[in-house]
Amino acid sequence: MDISQENNGNLTAIIHIKLKEEDYIESVNKQLNDYRRKANVPGFRPGKVPMGMIKKMYGKAVRVEEVNKSVSEALNSYILENNLNVLGYPLPNMEKTTTIDFDNQDEFDFFFDIGLAPEFEIDISENIKVPYYTIKIGEEETEKAISDIKVRFGSEENPEVAEEGDALQGKFTEVDENGNPVEGGKEHAGYFRIEDIKLKTIQKKCIGVKAGDQFVFNLINAFKNEDKVKSLLHIHDGEEDKLDLDYQFEIEKVVRTEDAEVNEELFKKVYPNEEIKDEAAFRERLVVDLKHHHTRDTDQQFLADSINELMGQANIELPDDFMKRWLLESNQGKITPEQLDEQYDSYKKTMKWQLIDAKLQEKYSEALKVDQEAIRNKVRAYFQPGGEGGELSPQIEQIVDQVLSNQEETERIYRGLMDENYVNLFKENFKLKEKEVDSEKFFEIASNTK
DSSP states (O other): EEEEEEEEOSSSSEEEEEEEEEEHHOOOOHHHHHHHHHHHTTOOTTOOOOOOHHHHHHHHHHHHHHHHHHHHHHHHHHHHHHOOOOEEEEEEEESSSSSOOOOOOOEEEEEEEEEEOOOOOOOOSSSSSSEEEEEEEEEEHHHHHHHHHHHHHHEEOOOOOOOOOOEOOOOEEBBOOOOOOOOOOEEEEEEEEEGGOOOHHHHHHHTTTTOOOEEEHHHHHOOOOHHHHHHHTOOOOOOGGGGGGGEEEEEEEEEEEEESSSSSHHHHSSSTTOOOSSSHHHHHHHHHHHHHHOOOOOOOOHHHHHHHHHHHTTTOOOOOOHHHHHHHHTTTTOOOOOHHHHHHHHHHHHHHHHHHHHHHHTTHHHOOOOHHHHHHHHHHGGGTTTOOOOOOOHHHHHHHHHHHTHHHHHHHHHHHHHHHHHHHHHHHHSSSEEEEEHHHHHHHHHHHHH
């Protein structure tokens, strides 16, 4: 067998495999002998069928199978032995690979196109300057938080009919364009205040309803708030396609609350381990919580800005024509060439980050390590909200096992922990340019980040 490589571009090459009969005939004969031992042909005892008949029955199929197997193994071995850092996987070069005649050929020539990862360097140091946003908590946001707390700690009753200012508790069920429940669709119990609905037509539809009533609406259109809808439907990353859909809402009960008074009794309920005596101190403590609440968003923005900065520094080139062809092959039937052209910049960014990620994982493996125990601890923390630690009961450990038996959930937790590790790594090494902005400005910045 002869294998050679010819570079035909900056980051592309052609691998030529010349396969001779001696490279595969032993495997073919072994396979045919196995068929002969097992063949059940009328007129012949088991194992006594003439080899000529076996070859006539199975020879070509076995030959095709063994040739393809030999080529695949040779290609993979060549890539590994020569330490080729390939992008995607090799694709057959149909221009150079001529039509094969398995009936009459003993030697075969196969050609494969490969894309090669570029060489680049990554600098993780204070030479990299990245903005880190902190969100200024305004009076309006503080008032909104206090209003929510007054409702949360207020008294509750369940009137028969909903009025303005009430809340509704019930179940959301994904429906099709005809309003029929979708089999296997998204379902989740949820609770919302009628006044949180921004679309007036839907808000009016909620007035006068009672337990057992149903109506269909699009939550994104109604609430105009993606985070609110994600919370109501319990939507995780990767389920964004479930956001902009119609859902049937069946009311379980109407909830009416009388707001709690802002006094020491309320302060103690909200912060039981702290001594807060007056409303001014309560507001100050609340602002600390609100800033902390935004930390996940600001960290995610910092991570996105850091990744963009690293990509700019690395200045990575890709073999675009090969990558487009590979993406079409690997997503057979799921994307058209026109769609790929529109989305290629996004694919390209993902590929570049994967190359950078591989280098960083190798260089900072200890800092970025996310093992199974770290994932388990993340789930365990759900049952230790105070962070007090200590052993959990066997029943709780069984629940943890059950959560982690869901591969998608495990992957989601893994990605979240990896993001946290990257945020910490970049914070420790980059020079942060702290910028305080209000929440409206921050979310404008975040929405414009690509």
